[in-house]
Amino acid sequence: MLKEKDLYLPEYFGEILNAISDGILISDSRGVALWVNQSCLNLINRSREEIIGKSSSDLEEMGIFNPSVTSMVLKEKTMVSTVQSTENKRQFMVSGHPIKSEEGEIELIITHSRDITGTVRTTSKLEEMQALLKKYSQEIMEMKRRSKKEESNEFFVGKSKASLSMINLMDKAALVDTTVLITGETGVGKSEIAGKIHQLSERSQKPLVEINCGALPDSLIESELFGYKKGAFTGADKGGKKGLIAQADGGTLFLDEIGELPIHLQAKLLQFLQQKKYTPIGDTKSYIADVRIVAATNRNLQLLVSEGAFRSDLYYRLNVLPIKVPSLRERQEDIFHLLQLNLNKFNQRYDRQCKLSSEAFRILQSYHWPGNIRELENLLERVVITAPTSEITSKQLSTHFHEPQELPLNILEAEKGQSLTETLEKIERKIIEQAYEKYDTTRKTALELGISQSLLMRRLKKYQLTKK
Structure with missing residues (x-):
């Protein structure tokens, strides 16, 4: 009677893989074919001698596999899936899986191929064929999520x-090819969400191009996005310039701080979203680019629309699939895990063995974190670097927080005949007025006060506060 250990004997192992109807090819760390099952040979109509000992690049040049998934795995260092064509005009859905050593080096590459030629040929409508390929791609992505051990990322820690x-909404966004609008406070990880959506989407093999709409002068954003033709303006490159939209063709364009996009460029972006067409500066010809738009902002776009600073039609076109990234105040259960993860990360980076005392943990968990994950990460890095001992105490933490300022006595003294509500409103008005003068913008003021920008705007209106 066979036992479990017998299944690993070469004779049984080969028989098992040869019984599979799908093609299996095993290559070494250089991409040289070591073993192939009979189904794969039947599918490509080749002999074993023509495959074994050949490198992935050789097999690709011979037209046996196009493209070579083995070569793609060696380049990407991770699992890769694609539709492959062979010299005999057959089509396969192929996945390449790297087998790595304990040190993380690739030792073997297993490719698994499924023949979809018959299905494609008998499909009467292009839409049905695309739906079938999309279904296979989604199955592969789901398998990838389950089988691949993702690297730790502090922005996705927590339950x-x-x-x-x-995270559930982010996964759903990755499976569809529509515009996504990511909102949330500063420091919550909006760019990481955008990167993860691209990584898990069907566009993952194409570029992810990012532009911060608030970091560039108005005069440069248009040329960066749409590019320009030779001699379009004084100081332009002699050969012209390819814009970010063209660079992202086939992939994803991430527009960070979309609320800062100048109003005169919003119409051009809207045209591109609707028609996939754009016109470089100084050109009379329009071009088409297959680009998915993912936008992010920490501003209230609805409020900007009401103020006339943002086009309503662009807002509704961007807001097809909104994702709100919660602040740390909304996910306090996750703070403990975030603290542990970042503490381990910085201990390893700076060769320390720091740990937080129970009181220090309590303080950090109860802190309101106006800067969210970015503030938490920066604080722990600073504490690990400067801690005089391995134990980080609450006393050491106190030097890294801003001490709360006491309100002047004349503010706290209620005028004769004033109710408690009137006194509190007086205090609130004074705090908001001082903060607005200090931090200059409503976004920074709201962040420092720990309130939403929309709430701040309502309070400014209520107390009739304006910049002096």
Whole structure:
């Protein structure tokens, strides 16, 4: 009677793989074919001698596999899936899986191919064929999520309801090819969400191009986005310039701080979203680019629309699939795990063995974190670097927080005949007025006060506060 260990004997191992109807090819760390099952040979109509000992590049040049998934795995260092064509005009859905050593080096590459030629040929409509390929791609991506051990990323740590809801929506966004609008406070990880959506999407093999709309002068954003033709303006490159939209063709364009996009460029972006067409500066010809738009902002776009600073038609076109990234105040259950992860990360980076005392943990968990994950990460890095001992105490933490300022006595003294509500409103008005003068913009003021920008705007209106 066969036992479990017998299944690993070469004779049984080969018989098992040869019984599979799908093609299996095993290559070494250089991409040289070591073993192939009979199904694969039947599918490509080749002999074993023509495959074994050949490198992936050789097999690709011979037209046996096009493109070579083995070569793609060696380049990407991770699992790769694609539709492959062979010299005999057959089509396969192929996945390449790297087998790595304990040190993380690739030792073997297993490619698994499924013949979809008959299905494609008998499909009467292009839409049905595309749906079939999309279905296979989604199955492969789901398998990839389950089988691939993702690297730790602090922005996706935690099991709070708010985090799980956001991650679930992010996964759904990756499966569809529509515009996504990511909102949330500064420092919550909006760019990381955009990167993860691209990584898990069907566009992952194409570029992810990013532009911060608030970091460039108005005069440069248009040329960066749309590019320009030779001699379009004084100081332009002699050969012209390829814009970011053209660079992202086939992939994803991430527009960070979309709320800062100048109003005169919003119409051009809207035209591109609707027609996939754009016109470089100084050119009379329009070009088409297959680009998915993912935008992000920490501003209230609806409020900007009401103020006339943002086009309503562009807002509704961007807001097809909104994802709100929760602040740390909304996912306090995750703070403990975030602290542990970042503490381990910086201990390893700076060769320390720091640990937080129970009181220090309590303080950090109860802190309101106006800068969110970015502030948490920066604080722990600073504490690990400067801690005089391996134990980080609450006393050491106190030097890294801003001490709360006491309100002047004349503010706290209620005028005769004033109710408690009137006194509190007086205090609130004074705090907002001082903060607005200090931090200059409503976004920075709201962040420092720990309130939403929309709430701040309502309070400014209520107390009739304006910049002096």
